[in-house]
Structure formats: structure tokens, C-alpha cells
Amino acid sequence: MSTPLVVSEVCKSFTMHLRGGIKLPVVENVAFALRAGECAVLGGPSGAGKSSILKMIYGSYAVDSGQIIVSHGEALVNLANADPRTIIAIRRDTIGYVSQFLRAVPRVSARDVVAEPLIARGEAAETARQKAETLLAQLNLPERLWSLPPATFSGGEQQRVNIARGFITDHPVLLLDEPTASLDKANREIVIDMIARKKEAGVALLGIFHDQDVRDIVADRVIDVTGFAPERKAA
Numbered sequence: 001m002s003t004p005l006v007v008s009e010v011c012k013s014f015t016m017h018l019r020g021g022i023k024l025p026v027v028e029n030v031a032f033a034l035r036a037g038e039c040a041v042l043g044g045p046s047g048a049g050k051s052s053i054l055k056m057i058y059g060s061y062a063v064d065s066g067q068i069i070v071s072h073g074e075a076l077v078n079l080a081n082a083d084p085r086t087i088i089a090i091r092r093d094t095i096g097y098v099s100q101f102l103r104a105v106p107r108v109s110a111r112d113v114v115a116e117p118l119i120a121r122g123e124a125a126e127t128a129r130q131k132a133e134t135l136l137a138q139l140n141l142p143e144r145l146w147s148l149p150p151a152t153f154s155g156g157e158q159q160r161v162n163i164a165r166g167f168i169t170d171h172p173v174l175l176l177d178e179p180t181a182s183l184d185k186a187n188r189e190i191v192i193d194m195i196a197r198k199k200e201a202g203v204a205l206l207g208i209f210h211d212q213d214v215r216d217i218v219a220d221r222v223i224d225v226t227g228f229a230p231e232r233k234a235a
């Protein structure tokens with residue numbers, strides 16, 4: 001079984017420039033590997049560093065030290081020191097990310113927001129839009145909303161657009177930050193089903209799910225982030 005992501009010895013602290021430059025360590029020596037076809041879940045209390053770990057893997061947060069090795073096409077790339085162009089290419093082709101909140105682009109329809117990652121990978125616009133519609137229908141987003149910009153949608157509607165956008169490509173690694181937080185039970189079950197299908201397709205998923213029921217269903221294993229707490233190491 002392939003291992004598309006290996007995290008080792010990753011440390012992260014935040015420097016508070018407005019507080020005299022003090023350093024707040026968040027996680028130390030983060031280490032785990034993600035296998036194709038599994039869904040691992042980051043566990044631990046609020047503030048333990050779960051979102052920070054996802055953001056480092058997506059290249060949104062810088063890494064202080066350590067390695068995040070991702071299989072990108074034929075190459076192995078260390079995301080911890082990758083240049084911005086490489087990070088953009090990895091986001092286009094290798095690592096997908098569903099955040100908790102949709103960053104809505106003004107005047108772009110929900111259909112096009114969802115289709116955009118496929119078009120960026122070279123898919124014909126019409127094919128991408130059709131696939132977007134299929135996903136939006138699957139997620140029960142009313143058809144009358146498809147041609148509207150999502151800025152005025154409800155929280156749950158925006159989240160479904162976000163999920164469709166994250167799931168439309170066949171990225172080998174998919175990061176999920178609370179993808180079901182604003183959804184009702186019926187739509188949560190649809191997303192659980194979509195996660196299962198990604199696993200069957202060999203995608204490696206890493207998620208944060210505060211909803212215990214969802215977590216119990218989707219998680220093949222839980223990575224306890226408290227094990228990477230700086231305080232514990234010092235003790």
C-alpha cells in the first residue's frame with residue numbers, strides 16, 4: 001500500500017510580533033504517515049494544534065523544522081521547504097483541502113466555484129461544470145442556487161459548495177477541516193458516504209471532525225495531537 005504523505009519531526013511555534021516577539025510553541029516532533037485508502041483523524045482538545053497541522057501540510061503555515069514529504073507525481077517533495085510555485089502545483093494536482101468555511105469569490109456562481117479546480121487541471125469547462133452539477137445535486141443543493149454566487153447562501157449551503165469543490169478532483173491526498181460542522185443529519189450522511197468512496201478510490205484522507213458520531217464512522221485511526229504537545233515533552 002502506498003504512503004503519499006509522511007510527516008516527521010515537525011515543530012511549529014507562532015511568533016507574537018505585537019507582544020515583543022515572544023514565541024508560542026504549538027506542536028513538537030509531529031510524526032505520522034498517511035496511507036492510500038485510509039482516513040486518519042487528528043484528535044485532541046481545542047487548541048492542541050489540529051488545524052495548525054493541516055495548514056502546515058497544505059502549505060498555508062510555515063514549518064519551523066522537520067519534514068513533510070508528499071508524493072507529487074513521480075517526485076517526492078518536502079513541503080516544509082518547498083517554494084511557492086511548487087506549493088501551488090501540489091495544491092492543483094496532489095493535495096486537496098476542504099476548509100470549514102467557503103471563501104466565496106464575488107460574482108462567481110456556485111457551479112463555477114465547484115468546477116474551478118478541475119478546469120485548473122486542464123479539464124474542459126463544460127465537462128467540469130457537468131461534474132460540478134452532479135456533485136451539487138448529490139449534496140442536495142437546490143438547482144435554483146447553482147447559478148448564483150454563494151456569498152449569500154446559508155452556512156450549510158456554503159459548506160456543501162465547499163465540499164463539492166474539494167471532492168470534485170481526484171487528488172491523492174485530501175485534507176478535511178470540519179467538513180460536516182454546519183450540516184444536517186441527512187447531508188452529513190451523504191458526506192460520510194462520499195468520504196467512503198474516496199477511500200475506495202485509494203485517496204489518503206486526513207481530517208478534523210469534532211462530531212464524535214461522524215468521527216467514529218469515518219476514522220480508520222485517530223492521531224492524538226496531545227502527543228505532540230510541547231509541555232509534555234518538557235515534562
Ligand SMILES: Nc1ncnc2c1ncn2[C@@H]1O[C@H](COP(=O)(O)OP(=O)(O)OP(=O)(O)O)[C@@H](O)[C@H]1O
Nearest residue numbers: 014015024026044045046047048049050051052053
Ligand atoms: N495564526 C496564528 N497566530 C497565532 N497563534 C495561532 C495561530 N493559529 C493558531 N494559533 C494558536 O495555536 C494553537 C493551536 O491552534 P489550532 O487552531 O491549531 O488548534 P486546534 O486543535 O485546531 O483547535 P480547535 O479544535 O479549537 O479548532 C492555539 O493556541 C492557537 O491560539
